[in-house]
Structure formats: structure tokens, C-alpha cells
Amino acid sequence: MEEAELIARIEHSLARRGLATGNGILTGIGDDCAIFRPRSGEDLLFTTDQMHHGRHFTAATPPRHVGHTALARSLSDIAAMGGRPLFSIVALASNDPAWIDGFYAGLLALASKHHVILAGGDLASTPVPSCDVMVCGAVARGQALLRSKARPGDTLYVSGPLGAAALALEKGSPRLPVPQLAFSQTLYAQGVRCAMDLSDGLSIDLRRLCLASGVCAHLDQVPRARGASLHHALHGGEDYALLFTARRPIPHAIPIGRIAQGQPGAVFYAGEPLPPLGWDHYHEPCT
């Protein structure tokens, strides 16, 4: 199959779903660059996540799941900053047209749900598939939620129970991540200034938040998904729940502990130091 034919098929899917232009994208696929016209009064958020065969998925993973997950991971980063997603730029490498079709089917189904424009990308023919999905989002000027804004005295919250993804991975049936976009939109208005998404596991991600804010954290209780062990909930990756701090109670969120003064980056669970056992991209996953 020729590149032009593949691109024509992708463009056809986009047109059918209304994802070719909009959200500020004036010109999408087809020229040297996509053209975007920003709205005044907004900051823009940028994030990218790659997935590689043998590292993030296997030959047994349906390509639809790879497409969904690749976009969901970047959307979760937009949610973590309190943003609305606008558009995506997708680099895809594969030499299998059926795999490519499956990938885009999964990606575009999720893009439709959140009205994310597919503004452009790059195709390469390689024997081993991989992808890199960049997402741009918008947030009211100066209102992005940051990892560095946790303050001693804040309560720590998560947006839902943890460990379901690690449990599912252990059982050999990985879950499709669900980015918490709607939930995160309400947080700034409720006084939340500090958030991140839980991609690598609570123990390592909370350590990163504490390092960025120059604080330490005490965990009291961690809500577990049905069937998940405490280890799954504390150290398992890929949950994509939001972790955030606030001074006052937040509806529909679960308090798990508090931020305190102390050694920056230190995390305690039930009074004992909690080692950061979550996923480091240069080590093996713990789950």
C-alpha cells in the first residue's frame, strides 16, 4: 500500500467523524505543518507519550487497544494539569496496513469521545510497530494545576480506587485507561492548585510530586479497587487516576493522607517510609 492511500483513508475517517479541523485547527493533515489559531486568555499544554512493541504492548495486544491507550495516556496528562484537549499529532510506525487501521480505529474512537482533532502526524514503514502521540490542550491563563504547588497542611486526594490496572495486568488482560478529563475540569474552581496523574504507581508518582513541591507526604489509607492488593494499590502503574492536594474537602474524591514539612520527596505509609517501587521507564515494571 502507498503512503498516499493510507493517508487518504485516515483523512476519510477524520472527515466522517468531524475530527479533521476545529478546536482552533484551521489546516490539518495535508500540508507541511498543521495550522492552529490560539484563543486569547488561554495557556496551551503539550505532552507526548510513546508506545513500543515489546515494551508497552505485545503481538497479542489488539492494535485498537494500542491506539486507545496511546491517546489516553496523553489525555491523562492534559487532565492532570486541569486542561481541555484540543488536538493531537500522531507519529506511527508499522508496515502492516491492518495493524495501522486497527490502531486508528481505537485512537479515533477515543478522540471522538473527547472531540480531539487529529491535526497531523507522520507515517513510517517499520517491521516492528511503535507510536508517539502528542496532545495539545488549553487551560485558562495561569490556572494550570502543577506538581510543584503542594503545601504543608494540604490534604492528599485520589480521584478513585487504585490497583485495578496492576491486577488486570497480572491476570493477563490489561485494562484500557480512562483519562479523568471531566473530573479535572472542576478542580481549579474548588481551590485545587496541585495535581498529577498516576501513571507509574502511587509510591513513585507521589515521591515526584513531593520532590517538585519540596515537601513530604503521609499516607493514611489507600482505596483499593475490587480484588487489588495493597501492593497493587501502592505500587502498581497505569491506573491514570488523578492525585491532587487541597485545603478543603473535594466532593467525589477520596482523601488518602496529608502533605507535611520534612525531607523533600519522602513518603510515609502508616508511619513507615514507603519505598518508590513503581515503574521507572528505565527499569522493569514492578507489576
Added chain:
Amino acid sequence: MEEAELIARIEHSLARRGLATGNGILTGIGDDCAIFRPRSGEDLLFTTDQMHHGRHFTAATPPRHVGHTALARSLSDIAAMGGRPLFSIVALASNDPAWIDGFYAGLLALASKHHVILAGGDLASTPVPSCDVMVCGAVARGQALLRSKARPGDTLYVSGPLGAAALALEKGSPRLPVPQLAFSQTLYAQGVRCAMDLSDGLSIDLRRLCLASGVCAHLDQVPRARGASLHHALHGGEDYALLFTARRPIPHAIPIGRIAQGQPGAVFYAGEPLPPLGWDHYHEPCT
């Protein structure tokens, strides 16, 4: 090596070169997303290019050259639209710290030259290296140069002689591409509305320009780089010269033919149809 250590080394390089923030990037590496504040009155341009081991480079290619080339290809797309580059988001996959260091050395040397901020990215540990480099640029509102703006009667121009890259590739010593950023900045003011960069070869790229504009093209003469054959100049890829059209003479550019009414996408050289033999990413390169 741990991911945190690798990222700390990259951040140190950025700080030393003044490429961590600026050009509208308020927060770069270190949070879930980079934060960018657009200037009013500007459109933003987005492009991405990936490079894969075995497809775009080999084990013999110095990683510095991969880093340079990956950024240069996206910068050339920004130049093709008449834009100024602002920042880059880099996804890199490798499990070799020395290769990663070399890649960033090459990429950051070119980024310094054009003051491109490295705003964020993603690292993955894979046995086979690959990268995807996204660049955002800015252009005055409504002034982007488009492939679709060629009109019958326009003269066709290139920014320099062609075929040097194909010749060098044939000799086994690939050239480092030079994006035509300064040159492209002057074109809109001179009345140029239609441009693209020559990445895949004049014959296939000019066909794409003609298809986008609904016109055909007649080539009279094509300037060859020293030592390059006519085949190199007509069909060789990776030159990264600019191809554009204008109504009046453009200083420092070389006229090569004219745009005419006729079958959209048709290209003629010395009166004969010219087949599109350049590089299709889903076929083998012609050079």
C-alpha cells in the same frame, strides 16, 4: 541508568544553553505537560518527524547526526510554511546512555543555533533506537505559506541547487540537512503564498504541490549541485531546499519552470511527463 538521572542530565544541558524556557514556554520539562503562552496575532504551526533504526539510519550513523537530522527535518517543515520555530517536544527510545547523550548533543547544537526551546518529551528504554521530534513554530496570522496556493502563471522557484543529498547518500556519507529558516522568513513579504520543502524528491514533492493546488507544472531547467546527476536533482530526497511559486522575480532563488492549468498533479520536464520517482515512505528510496 535511571530515567530520573537521564532527565536531570538533559535538563542540565538545557539550562546551560538557555533552552529550558522562553519563546512562550513558561514551564518545560518536569511536570505532566509543558505550558506555553501564545502571543496574540500569531498562528501556530505544528509538525512531527520520526526516525527509525534500519529505516532512516544505521548502527554506523553517529547519534549526533540522528539528533541533528531529526530536528532539522521538522524545522524544514516550519520553514516551508514561512514560520519561526519556537519549541520542540522530543520522544526518544534507546537503552544506550551513550547513544542518548550523542543524540541530544546533535539535537541541542542545532536547537541552540535557531533558539528552539526543548519543552518536553518522553523517554523509553528499547533495544532498537528511534525518535519522534515535534516542532511548534509561529507565523503572522493568516500568513502561512501553503501548498495549495499555486496559481496558473506563477513561476516555480527553488532556494538552491538540488541532488547533493542523493549524491552523498550514494557515496555512503549522508549530508546533514540545513533548514532554510532565514530565507523563508523573507518570502511572504515578497508576495510568495505557496511553498513546501523538498524532502522526498522534486518529482514527487512537486506533484503533491500541484495536486494540492489543482494545477500542473512545467519544469524547464533544474539546478544541480556539484557532481549531482539530473536523476539526483529530479528524484533524490533529503535536499530540504524550498520549492515555491511567485508572480515576480525573487532574489537569491532559482527559477525552474512555471505553473499552468491542466491535469491536477501532472508534472512535465522539458515537455515530457515526469514520473514521481521520489521517496514514498511506504516504498524503498529511489536513491
